[in-house]
Amino acid sequence: MITFLFALVAPTITILPSVAPPPIVTTVSPTERSARRQTVVVMQPMSGRCGDGALDFPRVQTPIADLLWVTDSNADQPVTMSFRIDESGRPLGIKRDPSTYGMAADLAPSLAASRFAPGAAREGCVIVYQPKRSSIADTDLQHLIGYSIFAQSRPPKELFERIAPSGSDCNTQRPAVLLRAVPDFEKIPATTGRSDWSMVQFDIDAAGKPVGLRIYGATGNQALDKASLKAVAQSRFTKGAKQGCLYPYTRRGGTLAAPESKEIAAYRSEDSNCPQTVEWKSQPTLTYPENFRRRDIEGWAVIAFDLAPWGGVGNAKVVAAEPATEFGEAAQRIVLGSFTAPSKQGYSNCVVRVRYAMQRQDRAAQVNVD
Known part of the structure; x- marks a missing residue:
């Protein structure tokens, strides 16, 4: 609500909440339509400065990946974001250069959630993001998992197949869940401005008990990793051995x-x-x-x-x-x-x-x- x-x-x-409006339909020529393809796009922060000074660049968060239909004409254009930094190191006044084309909705939010070294306020800061595009088959698993967890619509089957561990048979005749244990998320520290996630890999023995648990991918919240492993271990499934199963837990970000x-x-x-x-x-x-x-x-x-x-x-x-x-x-x-x-x-x-x-x-x- x-x-x-x-x-x-x-x-x-x-x-x-109102029903989401239908997507905008853009008419393209037959040649351009045939060139469009679904591509994973990660907006990588590539360069930055504040006035004439350097920007502590490693502190910039990388935006969440997007799965987009792109063409050669629009996929590789860089995007410039301007902002200032207050005394606490918080970016403010964030805006996109109107002359640059931008595809990723998470550009401004990820920059707003970033934190720079505290000290004197800085004006005239700029970051240039360069799109890095790749096929689902060639994209880093960390980006694919993050996208699948927060996607606004169901990702394609190809993406789930790419995420699945080698030799997994868990998605064929998927076992029914008899008990799904859930961590006590309120006891897990939250990261301000970002939801954390832990993807747990596990097998299921003949009795329906999870075995061979490990973290398959994560954002680095160790308390969430530990609680996720414990929750999966306490879960139970219908009888029948399976291998290469996955399940994610997410900790909502701090406001x-x-x-x-x-x-x-x-x-x-x-x-x-x-x-x-x-x-x-x-x-x-x-x-x-x-x-x-x-x-x-x-x-x-x-x-x-x-x-x-x-x-x-x-x-x-x-x-x-x-x-x-x-x-x-x-x-x-x-x-x-x-x-x-x-x-x-x-x-x-x-x-x-x-x-x-x-x-x-x-x-x-x-x-x-x-």
Whole structure:
């Protein structure tokens, strides 16, 4: 469940997640269509700097891999991200160079979850990501496993076959689960801004007991690895020996709180004639950017706009957004989708702040407008 709050209206509005819109269909020529192929793309951070100084580059997280339909014309273009670093080492003001083509949704979130050495604040930072593409057969297992765990749609059969250990027969006449043990995730340390996972490999003996357990792939959370091995050992299956079975456990990431924001009055222009309280008459489509929600990253944005006498919203623009401009783009769509009570003359230079906040229960998310 996703809960959205409109602070300007006072009551709390609870809505279910909306059905995802159909994918955008792009028309291509027959020649280009024949050249398209499904490819694993990993956006590798290749170079970076802050002003004239070096960037402690190894601290940059590599984005989650994507499985995309690409052509030779769009697969290898680098993507540039600009940002600044505050005194704590946190990247802020993250935005993509609009002149560069970007395919990976996890670019800004993975950078937002990265941490650099603390010290003096740094401005004018830039990172260039280079797409590394490969077939499913040639992609590193770590990237494939991570993709399979967090994929928004079911990966192709070829990917699961590639992940399966050599000689595995666990997916043919798959044994039924009699008992699936689960770790106590609350006792496992969480990594801020990133979900950890452990993929356990095991065999099943004739009695249905897991044997030969080991970690097949993982993000490095040793407490999760240990708890995952214990959980699989306690699980039970129907009788019949199997080998090369796999099962993943994931530990939800710790929430990365939104950076501090100035009071909303600080963003209001002197020539604003907008009232302090706006009476919203219709509820827009309220959306939390999915790529940031997946990493439990919070944010906010300030939107300036005008109101027509009939209540329509116009001239909406992003005044500020943190930790990435994508929060501003989402907030702008929310404000443009709103409708207010009619007025005699309309108003100009109104401002609202849209807050994006995670909740502990069921990965719920809040969008607050004040």
